[in-house]
Amino acid sequence: xxxxxxxxxxxxxxxxxxxxxxxxxxxxxxxxxxxxxxxxxxxxxxxxxxxxxxxxxxxxxxxxxxxxxxxxxxxxxxxxxxxxxxxxxxxxxxxxxxxxxxxxxxxxxxxxxxxxxxxxxxxxxxxxxxxxxxxxxxxxxxxxxxxxxxxxxxxxxxxxxxxxxxxxxxxxxxxxxxxxxxxxxxxxxxxxxxxxxxxxxxxxxxxxxxxxxxxxxxxxxxxxxxxxxxxxxxxxxxxxxxxxxxxxxxxxxxxxxxxxxxxxxxxxxxxxxxxxxxxxxxxxxxxxxxxxxxxxxxxxxxxxxxxxxxxxxxxxxxxxxxxxxxxxxxxxxxxxxxxxxxxxxxxxxxxxxxxxxxxxxxxxxxxxxxxxxxxxxxxxxxxxxxxxxxxxxxxxxxxxxxxxxxxxxxxxxxxxxxxxxxxxxxxxxxxxxxxxxxxxxxxxxxxxxxxxxxxxxxxxxxxxxxxxxxxxxxxxxxxxxxxxxxxxxxxxxxxxxxxxxxxxxxxxxxxxxxxxxxxxxxxxxxxxxxxxxxxxxxxxxxxxxxxxxxxxxxxxxxxxxxxxxxxxxx
Amino acid sequence: xxxxxxxxxxxxxxxxxxxxxxxxxxxxxxxxxxxxxxxxxxxxxxxxxxxxxxxxxxxxxxxxxxxxxxxxxxx
Numbered sequence: 001x002x003x004x005x006x007x008x009x010x011x012x013x014x015x016x017x018x019x020x021x022x023x024x025x026x027x028x029x030x031x032x033x034x035x036x037x038x039x040x041x042x043x044x045x046x047x048x049x050x051x052x053x054x055x056x057x058x059x060x061x062x063x064x065x066x067x068x069x070x071x072x073x074x075x076x077x078x079x080x081x082x083x084x085x086x087x088x089x090x091x092x093x094x095x096x097x098x099x100x101x102x103x104x105x106x107x108x109x110x111x112x113x114x115x116x117x118x119x120x121x122x123x124x125x126x127x128x129x130x131x132x133x134x135x136x137x138x139x140x141x142x143x144x145x146x147x148x149x150x151x152x153x154x155x156x157x158x159x160x161x162x163x164x165x166x167x168x169x170x171x172x173x174x175x176x177x178x179x180x181x182x183x184x185x186x187x188x189x190x191x192x193x194x195x196x197x198x199x200x201x202x203x204x205x206x207x208x209x210x211x212x213x214x215x216x217x218x219x220x221x222x223x224x225x226x227x228x229x230x231x232x233x234x235x236x237x238x239x240x241x242x243x244x245x246x247x248x249x250x251x252x253x254x255x256x257x258x259x260x261x262x263x264x265x266x267x268x269x270x271x272x273x274x275x276x277x278x279x280x281x282x283x284x285x286x287x288x289x290x291x292x293x294x295x296x297x298x299x300x301x302x303x304x305x306x307x308x309x310x311x312x313x314x315x316x317x318x319x320x321x322x323x324x325x326x327x328x329x330x331x332x333x334x335x336x337x338x339x340x341x342x343x344x345x346x347x348x349x350x351x352x353x354x355x356x357x358x359x360x361x362x363x364x365x366x367x368x369x370x371x372x373x374x375x376x377x378x379x380x381x382x383x384x385x386x387x388x389x390x391x392x393x394x395x396x397x398x399x400x401x402x403x404x405x406x407x408x409x410x411x412x413x414x415x416x417x418x419x420x421x422x423x424x425x426x427x428x429x430x431x432x433x434x435x436x437x438x439x440x441x442x443x444x445x446x447x448x449x450x451x452x453x454x455x456x457x458x459x460x461x462x463x464x465x466x467x468x469x470x471x472x473x474x475x476x477x478x479x480x481x482x483x484x485x486x487x488x489x490x491x492x493x494x495x496x497x498x499x500x501x502x503x504x505x506x507x508x509x510x511x512x513x514x515x516x517x518x519x520x521x522x523x524x525x526x527x528x529x530x531x532x533x534x535x536x537x538x539x540x541x542x543x544x545x546x547x548x549x550x551x552x553x554x555x556x557x558x559x560x561x562x563x564x565x566x567x568x569x570x
Numbered sequence: 571x572x573x574x575x576x577x578x579x580x581x582x583x584x585x586x587x588x589x590x591x592x593x594x595x596x597x598x599x600x601x602x603x604x605x606x607x608x609x610x611x612x613x614x615x616x617x618x619x620x621x622x623x624x625x626x627x628x629x630x631x632x633x634x635x636x637x638x639x640x641x642x643x644x645x
Contacts, residue, residue, distance in 0.1 A: 014586060014589065017585060017589075018582070021578055021582045025578055032573065182578075185579065186578070186579060189579065189621075193583070193614075193621065197610055201610070342604055342605055342606075343604065343610070344597075344605055344610065344611065345597070345601060346593045346597065346610075346615075347590065347610050350590070350614075350618075
């Protein structure tokens with residue numbers, strides 16, 4: 001079975017044309033970058049369909065395509081919880097409840113919202129931790145890309161890093177956020193149109209859904225699980241030992257669904273920045289909803305291939321997927337293996353380019369979020385106040401260069417975890433999990449104070465770190481994967497460990513913020529909090545718009561369909 | 571901003587569609603053993619072509635009407 005790809009002339013032609021367009025868009029946008037608002041916020045002028053697809057695509061990096069297919073193979077349809085329990089409800093919540101404050105407050109970034117709502121130190125803490133996280137994520141994308149193409153095509157690791165970093169650098173340097181957003185839309189269509197025929201062929205080859213279900217039975221039973229474990233998303237979640245994720249329903253719903261997903265989708269500036277670039281409040285609120293509709297169907301595109309690949313792997317006598325270092329199947333090779341197996345020269349170029357594009361836009365999303373937070377929330381706030389707008393535009397461009405150089409450094413740190421997803425969850429656990437508690441209290445409880453928010457956040461992040469130090473997953477030695485203080489709490493899997501760490505961080509932050517807020521006096525008056533807190537802000541009116549443009553109506557519809565999805569695959 | 575994304579989007583996919591369709595017509599049928607005997611380059615190339623042309627039509631129509639994505643005034 002060939003595992004490495006061979007690209008032909010036509011595949012290279014497609015790759016080159018694609019990057020020609022990517023760079024061309026950056027070049028064409030250069031003349032619109034007149035001030036810092038154009039560069040960092042796209043001048044708040046992008047229509048909703050574009051910000052919506054970019055919102056989705058910014059997250060469609062390495063962790064999504066490769067990681068979700070890997071999880072589909074490793075855990076089966078339970079991976080859909082990342083979508084139908086995690087992402088979708090969070091995106092609807094963001095659209096209906098949170099977007100009015102982000103967009104309406106005219107904050108230029110998520111940390112800046114924290115400054116307006118709470119105080120300088122809360123913003124500072126969030127800005128610093130976010131800046132670190134984005135370059136780290138960008139580095140992971142870069143590493144994953146270079147590693148993969150080294151394995152697949154024998155391309156040189158360093159060359160892959162240099163070339164992809166350079167392309168991202170050029171188009172963001174030239175066209176800022178707009179360039180990143182437009183390219184994310186291109187990439188969205190590449191992924192959908194490049195992977196759809198792949199999924200179709202793989203599913204047809206295995207004999208359709210019913211045959212796939214039958215062929216996944218031995219995958220489950222040979223690992224000691226009930227026959228339907230790979231094809232039923234909720235049935236096997238009563239206890240941690242019933243499913244390969246090692247998670248039960250409470251850890252899943254609270255840890256992944258409530259804490260991690262809301263933390264990511266509602267407070268991560270990487271995605272929220274796309275909505276902030278929308279051309280009106282209404283467009284900003286529709287952004288996450290427009291993203292939610294394709295997102296609901298993404299399991300078909302990324303999880304299903306993983307399930308098919310693992311079924312093939314068992315059917316073939318463990319030869320379909322290459323072996324990982326531990327002797328088991330290399331789950332991260334699901335997509336590349338399917339690409340090589342089913343796509344002939346020509347379409348292979350489209351699929352391969354889509355894959356490469358997804359890595360690069362994962363990186364670009366982080367870089368644009370980084371340069372904005374760096375310039376507005378760190379540089380302008382602490383290093384060089386009161387400079388001209390031209391100066392900040394200049395800084396943004398150089399922050400892009402700096403961010404990419406640091407990402408390259410981070411790329412080398414990223415090789416210690418075998419599943420990229422678990423690693424990202426861990427980082428989001430430290431930084432993002434407590435953050436959602438801060439926003440929830442900040443937006444819906446006017447009594448929450450700056451001191452409360454700051455110490456709550458710090459306590460939550462600290463709580464996450466301490467919990468991580470005490471908890472470990474079965475089979476892991478103490479160290480970077482947890483248990484470095486003492487192995488006091490044992491989990492079935494790293495995923496369960498991460499979910500519970502997130503829950504602990506969230507609760508710690510929530511409780512601490514409330515207690516400290518009650519013990520300290522408010523520094524912001526009701527008038528200052530108008531537009532920042534729910535009870536003090538006039539509700540946005542959208543009655544005059546047709547039903548499909550009303551966030552609440554669309555939100556309810558999206559949630560309804562999500563419930564149906566959960567029930568179908570129960 | 572007077573820049574309609576549908577234009578490059580349409581151009582790119584029209585180009586990809588034309589390339590794949592053309593390649594599908596002239597390529598050796600043996601390479602389609604991989605794709606279960608289906609000439610996916612031809613079939614999917616036509617889909618991409620259709621998508622690309624559709625984007626172009628919308629973009630050009632908007633341009634003719636003189637409202638290439640005129641943003642509503644920011645609230």
